[in-house]
Amino acid sequence: MDVVFNQAFAGLSIASILLIIALGLAIIYGTMGVINLAHGEFVMLGAYATWALQTYAGLGVVTALPLVFVAVAAVGWIIEKVIVQRLYTRPLDTILATWGIGIILQQAVRLGVGADSRFVSGPHWLSGNIEIGALVMSNYRLFVIAFSIMVLGATWLLMTRTEFGMKLRAVIQNRGISECYGIEAKNVYSVTFAYGAGLAGIAGALITPLFSTIPTMGTGLVVDAFLVVIVGGLGSLMGTAAAALLIGEVTALFSIVINDTLGRIAVLAGIILLIRFRPRGLFPSDIRH
Amino acid sequence: MNTRLSYDIIGLTLFAGVILFGVPALFSYDGFELNTFSRYLSLAIVSMALALSWGTAGLLNLGQAATFGMGSYAMAMHLKLKASGDGLPDFMGWNNVETLPLIWGPFQSLTFTLLAGLLIPAAVGGLIAIFMFRARIAGVFVAIITLAFLVAFQLLVIEQQGLTGGQNGLTGLAQLVLFGWKIDIYSVSFYYMVGGCLVAALIFGLYLTHSKFGLVLRAIREDAERTRYFGYNVANYQTVIFCISAGLAGWAGMLYALVLEFASPTYMSVSFSLAIVIWCAVGGRESVLAAAVGAILVNLAEGRLSDVFVEGWHMILGVMFLVVVMFMPRGIYGLLVDAGRVLRRKPASTKEALPFDTPLNPKQES
Numbered sequence: 001m002d003v004v005f006n007q008a009f010a011g012l013s014i015a016s017i018l019l020i021i022a023l024g025l026a027i028i029y030g031t032m033g034v035i036n037l038a039h040g041e042f043v044m045l046g047a048y049a050t051w052a053l054q055t056y057a058g059l060g061v062v063t064a065l066p067l068v069f070v071a072v073a074a075v076g077w078i079i080e081k082v083i084v085q086r087l088y089t090r091p092l093d094t095i096l097a098t099w100g101i102g103i104i105l106q107q108a109v110r111l112g113v114g115a116d117s118r119f120v121s122g123p124h125w126l127s128g129n130i131e132i133g134a135l136v137m138s139n140y141r142l143f144v145i146a147f148s149i150m151v152l153g154a155t156w157l158l159m160t161r162t163e164f165g166m167k168l169r170a171v172i173q174n175r176g177i178s179e180c181y182g183i184e185a186k187n188v189y190s191v192t193f194a195y196g197a198g199l200a201g202i203a204g205a206l207i208t209p210l211f212s213t214i215p216t217m218g219t220g221l222v223v224d225a226f227l228v229v230i231v232g233g234l235g236s237l238m239g240t241a242a243a244a245l246l247i248g249e250v251t252a253l254f255s256i257v258i259n260d261t262l263g264r265i266a267v268l269a270g271i272i273l274l275i276r277f278r279p280r281g282l283f284p285s286d287i288r289h
Numbered sequence: 290m291n292t293r294l295s296y297d298i299i300g301l302t303l304f305a306g307v308i309l310f311g312v313p314a315l316f317s318y319d320g321f322e323l324n325t326f327s328r329y330l331s332l333a334i335v336s337m338a339l340a341l342s343w344g345t346a347g348l349l350n351l352g353q354a355a356t357f358g359m360g361s362y363a364m365a366m367h368l369k370l371k372a373s374g375d376g377l378p379d380f381m382g383w384n385n386v387e388t389l390p391l392i393w394g395p396f397q398s399l400t401f402t403l404l405a406g407l408l409i410p411a412a413v414g415g416l417i418a419i420f421m422f423r424a425r426i427a428g429v430f431v432a433i434i435t436l437a438f439l440v441a442f443q444l445l446v447i448e449q450q451g452l453t454g455g456q457n458g459l460t461g462l463a464q465l466v467l468f469g470w471k472i473d474i475y476s477v478s479f480y481y482m483v484g485g486c487l488v489a490a491l492i493f494g495l496y497l498t499h500s501k502f503g504l505v506l507r508a509i510r511e512d513a514e515r516t517r518y519f520g521y522n523v524a525n526y527q528t529v530i531f532c533i534s535a536g537l538a539g540w541a542g543m544l545y546a547l548v549l550e551f552a553s554p555t556y557m558s559v560s561f562s563l564a565i566v567i568w569c570a571v572g573g574r575e576s577v578l579a580a581a582v583g584a585i586l587v588n589l590a591e592g593r594l595s596d597v598f599v600e601g602w603h604m605i606l607g608v609m610f611l612v613v614v615m616f617m618p619r620g621i622y623g624l625l626v627d628a629g630r631v632l633r634r635k636p637a638s639t640k641e642a643l644p645f646d647t648p649l650n651p652k653q654e655s
Contacts, residue, residue, distance in 0.1 A: 035429060086615055091429060092349055096570060097614045099563050103607030111601065219559065223440055230433060261448040268441035272434055276424050 002134035007252045013141040015248025016148035017207055019241055021221055022228035023155055024199035026240040029229055031172055031192045033091045034084055038098040039225065040218025041105040042197045046072050046204025047213045048109055051118045060123045061205060062143075068205045069198040076197020080190045088189075102218070110215045122209030144206050151199065152241055158195075159237065168192060227271045233281025242283060247271075294499050300578050301495060305488045313477060320475035327474075327483040328548045329588040334490050334541035336568040336584035337577040342534040343566075344574030345498055346527060347510030352417070352435030354562035355442045356410035356535040358554070360542025362446075362453065363406035365552030366396040368462035379461065384451040392452070399467070406543040407536050414535025415528055422524040422531075427513060436559065443557040458553030465547060474548060483544050487581065490537055494577035497533070506530055567610050573622020583620060 021043055028036050046068050053064040079101060087094045126139040159165040170178040171185045179185050204218075211217060224247070232243035247267060254263030274282070308330065316322035335357050342348045369378045370393065377389060395401045421434055446453045453459070465472045472479055497503050508516045509523050517523050546552045555561060565584075572583020587606075595602040617623055 033429075035432075083611065083615065090618070092432065093614050093618065095349070095351075095429070095432060096563075096566060097611055100607045100610035100614065103603055104611070107601070107604040107607065111604070223436065223559070226433070227437060230430075259448075261444050265441045265444050265448070268437050268444075272437050272441075275430055275434055275437075276420060276426065279424070279426060279430055 003256055004253070005135045007256050008249065009135065009137055009141075011249035011252030012145055012245075013248075014252060015245045016141075016145040017203055017210075018225055018228050018248055019148045019244035020151050020199055020203040020206065021225040022232070022240050022244055023151065023237070024196035024203075025222075025225050026229045026232065026234075026237070027155070027199075028193055028196040030234050030236075031168060032084075032088060032189050034088070034094040034098070034193075035091070035226070036084075036098045036196070037095055037222055038079070038102040038105060039196075039200050040220070040222030041102040042072050042076060042200035042218070043204040043207070043221055044109065044213075044215060044218040045075060045105065046201030047120075047208045047211075047217065048113060048118070048204075049201065050205040050208045051120050051213055054120055061120065061209060062123050065202055065205055068201045072201025072204070073194040073198030076200075077190055077194035079197075080193035084193060085186065085189065102222075106215045106218075113215075115215060118213040120208035120213060140209060144210075147206065151202065152237065155199075156237055164188070164191065227268070231271055231274055231281055233284040236281070236283045239281055239283030243281070246282075297495050297499070297576070297578065301488075301491055304491070304578060304582065308484045308488065309481065313480065318477050320473075320477060320480075323477060323480040324475050324548065325592060327480045328545070329585045329592075330480075330483045330487045331541050331544035331548055332565075332568070332588055333581035333584040334487050334544065335538045335565055336572065337487075337490060337494055337581040338534045338537035338541065339565055339569045340572075340574050340577045340580035341494055341497065341537070342530050343569060344576070344580065345503055345510065346506040346530045348527060348531065349432045349566070350435045350531070350534065351432050351559075351562055351566065352439035352442075353534070353538050353565050354557050354559075355435075355439045356414055356538040357542040357545070357565075358442075358446070358552070358557035359410045359413065360406040360539030361546035361552040361556050362459065362542075363396070363402055363409065363539070364465075364543040364546040365459040365462055366393060367399065367402035368465060368546075369459050370397055371466075372461055372463035378454075378459075380454045380457065380459075381451055384455075386451040390452055399465075403543070406539050408539075410539030410542070411532045411536030414538075415532040418528040418531035419524075422527040425513075425524070436562075439557065439559060439562055443554055443559075446557060447554050453554075456554060458551055458555075460551040462546075462550050472547070474550065479547075483548070486540065486544060490540070491577055491581060494537075497530075498577060502526070502529075567606070567613075569620075570618075571609070571613050571620055573620030573625075575619060576622045579620060579622035579625075586621075 021039065024042070025036060025039050028034055028039075049068045049071050050061055050064050053059040053067060054061070059067070083097060083101065084094065087097055122140045126143050128139050130137045130139060130142065157165075159168065167178070167183045167188050170181070170183055171188050175185050228243045228247055229240060231247065232239035232241070250270070251263055251267050254266050257263075258266070312326055313323060316326070335353060339350060339353050342350050373379065377386065378393075381389075396405070417435065417438060421431060426434065447455055449455070464474075472482070498506075505516065505521055505526055508519075508521075509526060513523050542556065545556070568584035568587045569580040570583070571587055572581065573579030587609075591602065591606070594605060598605065613620060619626070
């Protein structure tokens with residue numbers, strides 16, 4: 001039974017990271033229908049930015065978060081302006097273009113920083129564990145879980161309680177009519193893309209103490225995060241959260257019953273079945289397209 | 290015979306001439322140089338296979354590498370058995386496999402292997418296609434399902450170490466003996482065999498795209514719903530082209546395993562699969578011939594440039610891909626078509642220009 005609880009906690013930890021990555025993707029995909037395969041590279045950039053800030057400026061992971069967010073968001077904003085904006089009428093091509101961007105970003109980091117793995121230490125004040133019976137929970141992972149819930153809340157507030165969020169929702173529902181009402185859809189798209197990229201950067205910063213920081217770290221993450229978005233349903237924040245939780249937990253619990261790899265295969269197979277039978281996801285939003 | 294067909298026949302004749310006579314002469318019939326080139330030719334087959342499903346029918350298959358890998362493993366399993374003689378393949382011993390697994394048995398036979406390398410990928414492609422297209426899955430979702438399948442399949446191959454050699458793949462293969470002819474991969478005749486396969490695949494592809502079947506597929510690409518209203522069974526057409534494309538990819542995989550003398554799970558990686566898409570896009574996805582040329586050109590450039598820019602090559606590849614997607618979405622083929630139009634002083638009409646991809650039709654999603 002202890003194993004189950006510990007795995008459930010591990011699943012929660014996977015889910016929290018998936019959630020932050022997938023939220024950015026979900027917003028980008030839900031708003032402009034862009035499948036951003038460079039999202040994993042935004043995560044990687046966030047991780048390297050954290051490493052650079054820690055190595056050269058002595059900032060801790062948590063202090064670096066706002067700076068990393070702004071830096072990666074700026075990169076996302078530029079990419080949106082220069083490249084993605086030209087491809088809105090060709091959704092399938094965005095897959096290819098963002099894959100190209102991903103290759104370029106990856107190679108740029110490899111050339112600039114080097115291909116070997118970088119080490120980032122977690123914050124000292126979060127170093128211990130909390131133990132309840134046989135259940136061992138690392139403080140840092142608990143912090144990441146709490147932080148991901150905060151990010152989810154902040155994004156929800158941004159979407160529903162601010163003027164920008166209202167414009168965004170208007171553009172999602174009908175771009176043409178929103179533009180007639182004076183909303184600059186182009187700017188909304190740019191800011192949304194930047195925000196999504198910034199979230200990926202935060203995710204990258206948060207996972208540096210847990211994963212090894214290498215140029216290819218994003219490639220595996222983006223497939224998982226994208227599946228979370230699809231399972232959650234288009235344009236639905238809570239759906240994305242529920243899907244992240246579901247996939248994280250199922251992956252973790254499957255790996256007790258069978259092994260890690262087979263667990264992942266089973267999850268992928270489940271997701272393929274889900275897309276087949278519910279292509280709009282488990283929790284589709286009611287927005288009419 | 291319409292003009293498009295005659296242009297394609299002229300193009301194919303030129304291409305076949307260059308591949309079968311020009312290239313060997315250029316490398317002065319040197320077996321080692323030609324071996325590298327036969328690698329490009331086998332990759333050209335998988336690229337033209339993707340052009341059939343993606344360019345003609347508008348189905349972006351990001352899992353092309355999975356069927357390619359199946360073909361390469363089929364061939365490698367046969368050659369591994371030949372290399373091991375009466376004993377078990379060496380890696381099975383390392384993984385405590387005592388007896389030859391059941392699915393390895395039939396690969397002793399060459400006929401079975403050749404059929405399996407073609408038909409197993411085709412069958413798998415067909416099953417995925419039936420699964421997707423009966424539910425009218427289209428556009429981006431096709432790409433995602435095939436991508437998820439590819440990731441799952443690669444994981445499975447790596448995981449089943451005792452069956453597949455895991456991360457190392459199948460190495461130490463024997464030479465293929467085809468009807469009593471022991472194939473030396475560094476010989477000119479091997480090059481002609483691969484080149485012959487490519488030309489045959491291209492003739493088949495051109496025949497398909499110019500047939501009525503190809504016409505219906507293009508109609509489906511443009512508007513699946515409307516084609517359905519005309520009474521065509523869209524799902525069946527999509528399934529058949531998916532099968533053919535997967536089978537050709539398997540065939541290419543068999544040749545590739547022969548050329549490289551090993552099969553590895555990297556043939557089934559996401560980046561390899563997207564590389565196939567890059568070749569196809571650079572050449573021009575609408576034409577099987579252009580897709581094959583694209584694969585050869587990109588790989589040739591990779592072979593030459595990656596010696597000069599060891600680290601920077603991927604960067605060049607990424608930039609090249611980005612430029613192609615953004616500014617020449619129809620690839621080199623599109624440039625040629627436009628140039629031809631200018632030469633004949635016909636203004637490019639918007640009617641003829643093809644929309645670049647299948648729009649995400651909300652009606653099809655639910």
